[in-house]
Amino acid sequence: xxxxxxxxxxxxxxxxxxxxxxxxxxxxxxxxxxxxxxxxxxxxxxxxxxxxxxxxxxxxxxxxxxxxxxxxxxxxxxxxxxxxxxxxxxxxxxxxxxxxxxxxxxxxxxxxxxxxxxxxxxxxxxxxxxxxxxxxxxxxxxxxxxxxxxxxxxxxxxxxxxxxxxxxxxxxxxxxxxxxxxxxxxxxxxxxxxxxxxxxxxxxxxxxxxxxxxxxxxxxxxxxxxxxxxxxxxxxxxxxxxxxxxxxxxxxxx
Amino acid sequence: xxxxxxxxxxxxxxxxxxxxxxxxxxxxxxxxxxxxxxxxxxxxxxxxxxxxxxxxxxxxxxxxxxxxxxxxxxxxxxxxxxxxxxxxxxxxxxxxxxxxxxxxxxxxxxxxxxxxxxxxxxxxxxxxxxxxxxxxxxxxxxxxxxxxxxxxxxxxxxxxxxxxxxxxxxxxxxxxxxxxxxxxxxxxxxxxxxxxxxxxxxxxxxxxxxxxxxxxxxxxxxxxxxxxxxxxxxxxxxxxxxxxxxxxxxxxxxxxxxxxxxxxxxxxxxxxxxxxxxxxxxxxxxxxxxxxxxxxxxxxxxxxxxxxxxxxxxxxxxx
Numbered sequence: 001x002x003x004x005x006x007x008x009x010x011x012x013x014x015x016x017x018x019x020x021x022x023x024x025x026x027x028x029x030x031x032x033x034x035x036x037x038x039x040x041x042x043x044x045x046x047x048x049x050x051x052x053x054x055x056x057x058x059x060x061x062x063x064x065x066x067x068x069x070x071x072x073x074x075x076x077x078x079x080x081x082x083x084x085x086x087x088x089x090x091x092x093x094x095x096x097x098x099x100x101x102x103x104x105x106x107x108x109x110x111x112x113x114x115x116x117x118x119x120x121x122x123x124x125x126x127x128x129x130x131x132x133x134x135x136x137x138x139x140x141x142x143x144x145x146x147x148x149x150x151x152x153x154x155x156x157x158x159x160x161x162x163x164x165x166x167x168x169x170x171x172x173x174x175x176x177x178x179x180x181x182x183x184x185x186x187x188x189x190x191x192x193x194x195x196x197x198x199x200x201x202x203x204x205x206x207x208x209x210x211x212x213x214x215x216x217x218x219x220x221x222x223x224x225x226x227x228x229x230x231x232x233x234x235x236x237x238x239x240x241x242x243x244x245x246x247x248x249x250x251x252x253x254x
Numbered sequence: 255x256x257x258x259x260x261x262x263x264x265x266x267x268x269x270x271x272x273x274x275x276x277x278x279x280x281x282x283x284x285x286x287x288x289x290x291x292x293x294x295x296x297x298x299x300x301x302x303x304x305x306x307x308x309x310x311x312x313x314x315x316x317x318x319x320x321x322x323x324x325x326x327x328x329x330x331x332x333x334x335x336x337x338x339x340x341x342x343x344x345x346x347x348x349x350x351x352x353x354x355x356x357x358x359x360x361x362x363x364x365x366x367x368x369x370x371x372x373x374x375x376x377x378x379x380x381x382x383x384x385x386x387x388x389x390x391x392x393x394x395x396x397x398x399x400x401x402x403x404x405x406x407x408x409x410x411x412x413x414x415x416x417x418x419x420x421x422x423x424x425x426x427x428x429x430x431x432x433x434x435x436x437x438x439x440x441x442x443x444x445x446x447x448x449x450x451x452x453x454x455x456x457x458x459x460x461x462x463x464x465x466x467x468x469x470x471x472x473x474x475x476x477x478x479x480x481x482x483x484x485x486x487x488x489x490x491x492x493x494x495x496x497x498x499x500x501x502x503x504x505x506x507x508x509x510x511x512x513x514x515x516x517x518x519x520x521x522x523x524x525x526x527x528x529x530x531x532x533x534x535x536x537x538x539x540x541x542x543x544x545x546x547x548x549x550x551x552x553x554x555x556x557x558x559x560x561x562x563x564x565x566x567x568x569x570x571x572x573x
Contacts, residue, residue: 054456080458092453094446105446108439109458115467117435121442167457 005068007032007201008053008084008171013062015048022048024225025062030171035193035202037212040222041245046205047089049222050175053203054086055079066171080109085169089176089205091156095149099140099159102148103131106166127166134166137195139188154185161189165196172202178211190215213237221245258562263516270422274415282414283486288526289421290483293428295506295518297475300432302504303513304441305468306448309358310367310500311374312476315351317495319343319477320484321381324393333397340399343481344474350377351473355466371497382492392491399485411485421482425519428475432515444468509550511557520558 006029015023023045030036038046051057053064055076064071066082074082094102107130108114108121121127135141138158143151151159161177174193178186186208193202193215206212212219213233220230221242229239236242270289274282294316301307322343326334333339358369382390398411410416435441446454447461454461484490493499502525510521528546532539550557554564 056452056456075460076455077458077460080456086456088453088456092450092456094449094453096449105442106457108442109454111439114439114443114464117438117440119439120437121439122437124439127439163457 006030006065007067008203009065009068010049010053011063011065013049013052013064014060015045015052015057016060021225023052023059026222026225026227028220028227028230030201030203031218032170032201033198034217035197035204035215036218036220037216038203038205038220038222039207039209039212040228043224044222045225046222047175048225050086050173050203050205054084054173077109080167080169083168083170084173085164085167085171086173087160087164087175087177089179091153091160093148093151093156093159093163096147098145098147099135099151099155099162100131100144102159103134103162103166104128106163107131107134107168109167130166130168134162137165138162138192154181157181158185158189161192170200172196172200173205174202175205176207177204178206178208186211267426274418279414282418284526284530286414286418286421287483287486288523289418289425290479290486291503291506291526292425292519292522294476294479294483295503295510295522296428296432296515297472297479298503299507299512299515299518300435300444300468300472300475302507303511303517304436304448305444305465306451307359307465307469308367308504309370309469309472310497310504311354311358311370311372312472312503313495313497313499314354314374314377315347315473315476316480316483316499316503317381317490317492318350318377319347319480320490320494321387322346322477323399323481323484324387324395324490327395327397330394331396333395333399336399336401340478340481344477347477347480348470348474351476352466352470355469355473359462359465359469371500374495374500375497378492378495378497381495387490390492392489392493394489395484396488398488417486424478424482428478429515429519432475436515440464440467505547509547509557511559514559517557517559524558 008030010026010028013023013026014021026049038049040046048057052059055071055074055078058073066079066084071079094105097105104121104124104127107127108124111124111126135144138161140155140158140162143155148156148159157177157180161174164172177189181189190211193204196202204212204216216233218231219233219236221228221236223245228245229236229242270285273285298309298312301309323334323339326339326342354370354373358366358373361369381387387393401408401411409420411420443454443459443464446459447464451461480494483494506521506525507518508521509524510519511517528543529539532542536542554561556563
């Protein structure tokens with residue numbers, strides 16, 4: 001049973017860029033133990049919404065609450081420390097660091113005493129353990145020592161997720177984690193999401209409809225900045241306005 | 255190549271250690287000056303090469319500490335005590351760097367360059383246009399600070415050789431400190447900010463605080479260099495905190511190679527030795543200097559310390 005207070009709740013979020021309304025009065029709840037998928041055509045405002053939830057952009061109006069506490073104007077690093085982890089649509093890994101070092105640097109964000117200049121970062125056991133676990137979770141252990149720039153596209157997408165996991169987030173905001181992945185890699189990431197689900201709240205922005213309908217507990221459909229429909233996969237699949245937005249194609253049909 | 259990389263710094267250190275026994279007073283004083291500038295350049299490398307913050311106002315912190323040497327002295331013929339005036343000078347530079355950094359770090363990229371330039375020029379004009387520290391003429395310091403421990407004189411800054419070894423010690427001290435810092439979690443976070451600041455914020459790093467800490471620390475180390483520059487030169491004037499001085503030290507770091515501290519040291523040596531060489535050849539030495547810098551940047555984009563890599567890349571390309 002999901003808990004009564006949503007892990008992350010957006011109420012009437014609006015974001016304007018000049019005359020363009022990128023996100024228009026969107027309300028959405030992500031609950032602990034759920035995968036909440038966010039779908040919609042390109043330009044629907046999904047990435048803007050993620051950037052609002054992660055604190056990267058400030059909303060023009062509306063509120064965001066983390067476990068019931070208002071996060072008005074919270075900066076990205078503050079939200080990250082409070083447990084909101086995000087991945088980026090474009091792989092955003094440190095190209096000159098190895099996969100392991102990428103994760104260790106990520107884990108380091110949570111450690112106290114960042115000013116202890118005499119302690120070598122490479123000898124930090126806590127962040128090394130977190131990094132090892134995160135790499136194992138996404139199946140990248142064999143590629144630990146490979147530099148970010150030597151990884152394949154799919155491996156970089158997995159490293160994105162591993163870096164996020166290394167910060168031990170309770171809320172995950174995943175911006176198209178499967179984009180450009182091979183089928184085998186996608187399956188592995190979907191399995192990972194299922195394993196992560198019981199302990200976390202997950203917001204998944206994704207274009208791969210088969211994947212979305214396979215893992216999501218709740219689906220929200222956006223178009224032109226506002227919410228078109230929201231509900232269980234079954235309800236969304238049968239929603240007339242959603243079918244229209246997707247040009248009449250039946251979506252996510254088995 | 256790897257062996258050379260390991261042994262070259264060691265050979266350079268040995269050469270520096272024996273130089274006063276082999277060279278005359280002129281070169282001992284010149285190399286002492288270069289080592290002071292190398293400390294200054296390393297402090298800027300912490301910003302430009304490590305953190306990715308291009309500051310064009312770094313001389314303000316160097317020059318302010320120089321002025322503290324003059325202002326802390328009771329009169330031009332009596333020097334201030336080293337143990338009080340040095341901490342005072344470094345603290346003054348750190349406070350100024352904190353204040354300028356707090357404002358400038360709210361901007362990014364080319365705006366950051368402009369804001370650091372503008373704020374440091376304000377400091378320049380305070381010393382240039384008011385009577386503080388002798389106005390545009392500056393002040394002479396006829397006495398050197400005394401470094402006494404108990405009743406015993408630790409080092410006599412008036413003696414070229416003793417001053418030289420004190421500066422060699424300072425250079426090593428700052429180099430080792432910064433190398434340890436780069437290997438620490440703080441240093442890794444700074445490197446992460448240079449590489450991808452948005453990513454660091456998303457991971458939970460308060461990048462503004464990290465950058466401000468680096469900026470303040472770099473200012474304090476620049477102050478350390480500025481203090482000893484004033485002690486060696488025996489005078490202070492507004493040129494020491496001018497934007498030309500900021501540009502020169504930036505050139506040293508770029509010339510030597512960014513981000514590894516060795517480059518800052520090599521760049522300081524190359525820059526000042528060439529300045530000395532070219533100015534002995536012709537009055538129009540700035541033309542030669544400019545030509546050299548352009549050639550170096552074109553042919554060795556990684557700086558003098560990465561000349562080996564550039565050579566291998568060129569050979570591989572040719573083959």
